[in-house]
Amino acid sequence: MEFDFRAIEKKWRKDWEDKGIYRVTEDASKPKYYVLDMFPYPSGAGLHVGHPLGYVASDIYARYKRLKGFNVLHPMGFDAFGLPAEQYAIETGTPPQVTTDKAIATYKEQLGKIGFSYDWSREVKTCDPSYYKWTQWIFLQLFGSWYNREKDKAESIDTLIARFAQSGTDGFAQFDKEDHAPFTAAEWKGFSEEEQQHILMHYRLAYQSYSEVNWCEALGTVLANDEVKDGKSERGGYPVERRKMRQWFLRITEYSDRLLRGLDTLDWSEAMKDMQRNWIGRSEGAIIQFNLTQTLSKGEGLNTNTGKPGFYHTDPLSWNANIEKAKEHRHDPTEAEEIVWQRLRGNATGHKIRRQHLIGSYIPDFVCILKRLVIEIDGPIHNDQQEADQERTSDLRRLGFEIIRFKNEAVFANIDNVIQQIKSRLDSLPDVPYDGAITSETNEDVLAPSPLERAGGEVAVFTTRPDTIFGATFMVIAPEHELVASLTTPAQQKEVDDYITYVKSRSDIERQQEKRVTGAFTGSYALNPFNGARIPIYLAEYVLAGYGTGAIMAVPADDERDRKFAEKFGLPVIEVIDKSMYPGATIEDKVGKMINSDFINGMEVKDAIKAMLEKVEALGIGKRQVNYRQRDAGYSRQRYWGEPFPIVYKGDLPYPLPVSELPVVLPDVTSYKPSGDGRSPLANATDWVNTSHGQRETDTMPGYAGSSWYFLRYMDPNNPDAFAAKEKIDYWQNVDLYLGGSEHAVGHLLYSRMWHKFLHDLGYVPTEEPFQKLVNQGMIQGVSKFVYLLSWESSDSTVHKVPYVFVSKEFYNDYLSNGKVITPRLTTLIEDLIKEYGGDAKNVFWDNVKINDWHLDIRLAEDGKLDIEGYKKWRPDFERSVFILNDNQEYLVDFAVEKMSKSKYNVVNPDDVIEKYGADCFRMFEMFLGPLDQSKPWDDQGIDGVAKFLRKFWRLFYDDKGASRVSDEAATDAEYKVLHKTLKKISEDIERLAFNTCVSQFMICTNELIELKCTKRAILEPLVIALAPFAPFISDELWAALGHSDSVHKATFPAVEEKYLVESSFSYPISINGKVRANLQFDLNMGEAEVKAAVLANDVVLKWTEGKEPKKFIFVKGRIVNVVV
RNA sequence: GCCCUAGUGGCGGAAUGGUAGACGCGCUCGACUCAAAAUCGAGUGUCGAAAGGCGUGGGGGUUCGAGUCCCUCCUGGGGUACCA
Secondary structure, three states: OOOOOHHHHHHHHHHHHHHOOOOOOOOOOEEEEEEEEEOOOOOOOOOOOOOOHHHHHHHHHHHHHOOOOHHHHHHHHOOOOOOOHHHHHHHHOOOHHHHHHHHHHHHHHHHHOOOOOOOOOOOOOOHHHHHHHHHHHHHHHOOOOEEEEOOOEEHHHHHHHHHHHHOOOOOOOOOOOOOEEEEHHHHHHHOOOHHHHHHHHHHHHOEEEEEEEEEEEOOEEEEEEHEEOEEEEEEEEEEOOOEEEEEEEHHHHHHHHHHHHHHOOOOOOOHHHHHHHHHEEEEEEEOOOOOOOOOOOOOOEEEEEOOEEEOEEHHHHHHHHHHHHHHHHHHHOOHHHHHHHHHHHHOOOOOOOEEOOEEEOOOOEEOOOOOOOOEEOOOOOHHHOHHHHHHHHHHHHHHEEEEEEEEHHHHHHHHHHHHHHHHHHHOOOOOOOOOOOOOOOOOHHOOOOHHHHHHHOOEEEOOOHHHHHHHHHHHEEOOOOOOOOHHHHHHHHHHHHHHHHHOOOOOHOOOHHHHHHEEEEEEEEEEEEOOOOOEEEOOOOOOOOOOOOOOOEEEEOOOHHHHHHHHHHOOOOOOEOOOOOOOOOOOOOOOOEEEHHHHHHHOEEEHHHHHHHHHHHOOEEEEEEEEEOOOOOOOEEEOOOOOOOOEEOOOOOOEEEEHHHHHOOOOOOOOOOOOOOOOOOOHHHHHHHHHOOEEEEOOOOHHHHHHHHHHHHHOOOEEEEOOOOHHHHHOOOOOEEEEOOOOOOHHHHHHHHHHHHHHHHOOOOOOOOOEEEEEEEOEEEEEEEEEEEEEOOOHHHHOOOOOOEEEEHHHHHHHHHHHOOOOOOHHHHHHHHHHHOOOOOOHHHHHOOOOEEEEEEEHOOOOOOOOOOHHHHHHHHHHHHHEEEOOOOOOOOEEEEEEEOOOHOOOOOHHHHHHHHHHHHHHHHHOOOOOOOOOOOOOOOHHHHHHHHHHHHHOOOOOOOEEEOOOOOOOHHHHHHHHHHHHHHHHHHOOOOOHHHHHHHHHHHHHHHHOOOOOEEOOOOHHHHHHOOOOOOHHHHHHOOOOOOHHHHOOOOOOOOOHHHOEEEEEEEEEEEEEEEEEEEEEEEOHHHHHHHHHHOOHHHHHHHHHOHHHHEEEEEOOEEEOOO
C-alpha cells in the first residue's frame, strides 16, 4: 500500500470532527496549559504560506502538551472588525458583515486543511453582538472607574465622588490645577450635574477630550495616519487638515509604570520588552520654574558685563527665597503703600519706581534703581523694631542705596507733601547707570515687554538634566504652547505669527522628518533661577507641546539639538561638563565633571543631578517628576464597522447605558459613506441614533477594542451572563504561550496588558499579566521574480509599432554595472528593430533608454528560466513582444526576497502545497525551513526531502505490496538507543520551540532504523506518538494500523529511558594546540592520568609533539583532549 | 540617529566555549529500468596529486581551545523617533 496522503487526511479530518477529539473542558484533574495564536484579521485574500508558520508551531506545542498530560486550551477566532471590509462596502455597497463572513469561511476552510487541533466550538468573532456586548461592558467599567494613585489601582468612580463630597480637592494629591479649579466639599455639592460630570471626566479611565484628527473636507471624513500621504488623502489626493474633535480616550498612562514594571515578570524576548520600554519611555527629571524678567527701563538696562538686567540687585538664592514673598506683597499692599504707589507708578514723578523689589536679601516698599534710592512706608510695627531698621538701613547703604522713610500717618495726613519730598530727593540724586546699559534707542523691544513679563509670570520646563542648568543659555517652548501669545512682545508679534502659520501648515510626519533648524524669538526673557542670567525664549518645532511641560531649558553645550539651534540663532554656549576623562563619551552620555557650575563644580554628573534635584526642591522652585513618552490611547473612530459605544448624550453630556441595554447592536445602514460632517456613517441612521435615553454616540471603537480581551472570552466563549465565568477564569488563569508577529509589540500587546490589569484591579481576573510567555515568529517572505523591459522614446511614430523588448537578466546586470546606460549591443538591437519597422534610429532619444524590472507570476519561471509562452498568455498586453535571450539561448529572470504580497505576484497559497504534498508534509516543511523566530523566504526546493521522509517512515510499516512489516519481536539495545535518543532530542527541542531540529531528528532516526532494518512495534509505536504533533494525519493512520482504536492524539508521550543512552566509551578528539589531529577511543571510566599516558604514546601525537614533553595537557572527560606543546 | 536582530558550503540551515558544516535540497557518479519517474548506493566547504594548508562578514582581544565571549568596523532585516 502506497502512502496516499489525500485519502488519509480526508479520513482523519472527518473522524476528528465526528468524535470531537479537540473539544476541551475544564478538567480539574489535569494541569492546564493555554496556547494562543494572535488573533487574525480575516482578509479577503485568504491565507498565504506565511500565515500558518506560527499556527503550525503553536499547534505542535499544543498537541505535545496534550500528550504530556496537560489539559490544553488552543482556540482560534477572528478579529473581524476592520477597515478593508468597510472600504469594500463604501465602494460596492456590500455590507461588511457579508464580506467578513465570507473571508472567515475561506480562512476556516484553509485552516481546516492544515490539520490544526483548534476547538472550533470556542471560536469567537469580535463583530458578533454576543461578543461585543462584553467589549461594550468592559468599556462601561472603564468609563465608570478612575485610577486611585494612592492605592495604585483602578476603582469605581463612586469612591472619587464620595471623596469630593467629603473633602473636595483638599489634600487630593492627584488634583492638577491645569485640569480644573480646586473646590471644597460644599462647593462640590453645590455644583450642577454638568459641572460635576466635567470634573469627573478628568479622572475616568475612559474619557472624552479634544484632540487633533486628520480631517479631509473633500471626503467628508476623518482619516487614519496611514491614509494620509504627504499631507494629502491617500485616496483621491485631497487636502487634509488638522482639526480638533471630541474623542474618546483610554487613560493608559495611569498604567505606564505598572506596564513597565510588569515586563520584568514576563518570559518575553528582551527585544520585545525593550520595544515596550522604549514606547512607554519613562524618564526621571524635574520640573523647574523660570521667572520671567520684569520690564527693563531706560537707564536700568541690561548690564552687559554680567549679562544680568540692570534692576537685578540681589543674588540668585535671595531672589529665589524672596521673589514669591515680593509678589505677594505687590498683590496685597497696605493701604498707605497703595496710596503712595498710585502716585509714583508710571513715571509719575519723572522717575521709574519699582515696588516690593528685591535688593540684596531685602524687599523694600519702593525703589528707584537709577537713583539708588529706597523709599519705605513704615507701619506701626516699626516702632518696635528700630534696631532692625537700623541694620537694614546700613545694609542697604552698603549696597549703594540711600533710604527715605515715611510713617503711615504722614501718608494719610498729606500725600502731596510725601510725594513732593520723594520727588525732590530723587531729583537731587545723580543717575547711577550700569556700564553698557541699553537704551530705548537701541533696544526698543526690551522696553515693550510681553504680557506675561509685565505680569511677572513664570514658565515651567521639564529636564532630565538639572545639573546642566548653569549652561542653559536660552529656553525653547513648543509652538502650540498655551503661553505663546502672552510671551510674545509687540516687536516680535509678526515673526511669531509667521512661524506659527508655517508650523500649522505642516503635518506631524513632516515635522518629524524635518532636519532643518527652525524657530522664532518671542521677545520675552526668563531668568535662570541659579545664576540670574537673562535668557531669551524661543519657539521651535523640535519641542513638543505634549511632552513634559512643552518647554525646555536649552543647554547647547550638552544637547545636540540645542547646540544646532544655538548655532543657527547665534546663541551663546557655556560648557558645563568636562568629559576629558571619558574618551569616546558622546554628548548624550551622562558622564563627566561639572565645570562653570557654581556649587556643583567638580561633581560627577550623576551626583550633580542628585544635588541639583535636592537644591531645586529645597528652594521650592521645582520638583522631581517622572514623565512618560506614552500618550493616552485614542479610542474613537468615525467609522461604521466597529463596536458601537454604549453611550447616549443628554445635551452635551455623555451617559453610560445600563448594562441591561447591552449589546448596543450595530444597525443596518443604507450607505457606508461618511456622514460628511465628521461623524461616522451611523449618524445617518437617525432611528437608531435617537432613543428614549438620549442620542447615541455615533463613533465606534477602534480595532484594538475587541482584541484587547479576546483571550479571556475563549475561556468561556458562549457565556451570556458574563464575559467569562469566574470559575473558568480561575481555572485557565492566563495565556501560557502566546505566538505572533512582532508588529504587535507596541499596539495590541500594550493595550491588552492594560485591559487585563484593569480587570485585575476590579477583581475580575486573578492574574496581573495576560501573556506569560511570548514568542514572535519570523515572517515568511516571498521570492519575487523579475523580467526586464527595454524602453525608449522616439520622435517618430514607429515607436508604437515596434514590439516590446524583454531582455534576459544578463543584459540588465550589464546595464546596472554600466551606470544605468545601455550597452552598444542593445543599441544595435534597437536600431535594427526600428529599421525593420520602417523607422529611423536617429529619432530615438538615446539618453533616455532604460531597462525596468517587472514583477511576474513566480510560477512562470520555476527554474529561473522564463516560460515565454506562459508569460504571453498571462499578460496578453505583452503578447507581441520580443524576448532577447542570453548566449545559452535562455531567458533568465532575477530574484528578490520581499514581503509576500498579491501585488508582487509572489504569493504561495498553502492550498496548492497541500494539494501536491499533503498537510503533514506542509506542516513539517514549514518547521524545517529554519528557526521559528527568524524570517526566511519561502522556497519549496527542499520540500521533497520532507515528503521523502514521510514515505520512508511509512515504509517502516508497510512493504511494497502493502503488507504490514511490523513485528512483535523484542527490540535490541541499539534499536532502543535510536528510539530514546530521538525521544530525548524531540522533547527537549519542542520545549525550546526548536522545531526545525526536531524534523531533522525524525529524519536521522528513520534513516538509522532503515539501516538497522528495524520494524519492531516496541520502537515504532512510541515514535508514532512522538511524530503525532508534527504530522497528525499519518500518525493517526499508522496508530490505527498498529491496532489501536483510540486516536494517537489521546495517547501519552513516551518517557525517555536514559539507561539506553549511557555510553561506556568515547572517541576523544585529540587536538594538538587546539587543532584536532586524531581520534582515540577510551573507556569513560578512565581518568586523566591513564588517558594522558595513552595519548602521549600515540604515533600521530608523537609526530606532532616530536617527543617533547607537552607544556600543558587538557582533559575534559567525555569531551576532548588538548595537548599544548 | 537610536533600539533590536542576523551574517556559517551553490541553497535552507546544524553546532551546552570542546571534532564547524548535522539534516535536507541541489549537483556528480553508479545500480535498477526499453525509457522516465520513484527507489537504492557513493561522493560533494575550499586549495592541493598527496602530506597538509585555509576556512563561520572584516580587524583586534580573552582562552589550552572561539561560529559561540569582549572591543571595533562593514552589510542585510525589523522596530522607532525631534520625548528634553
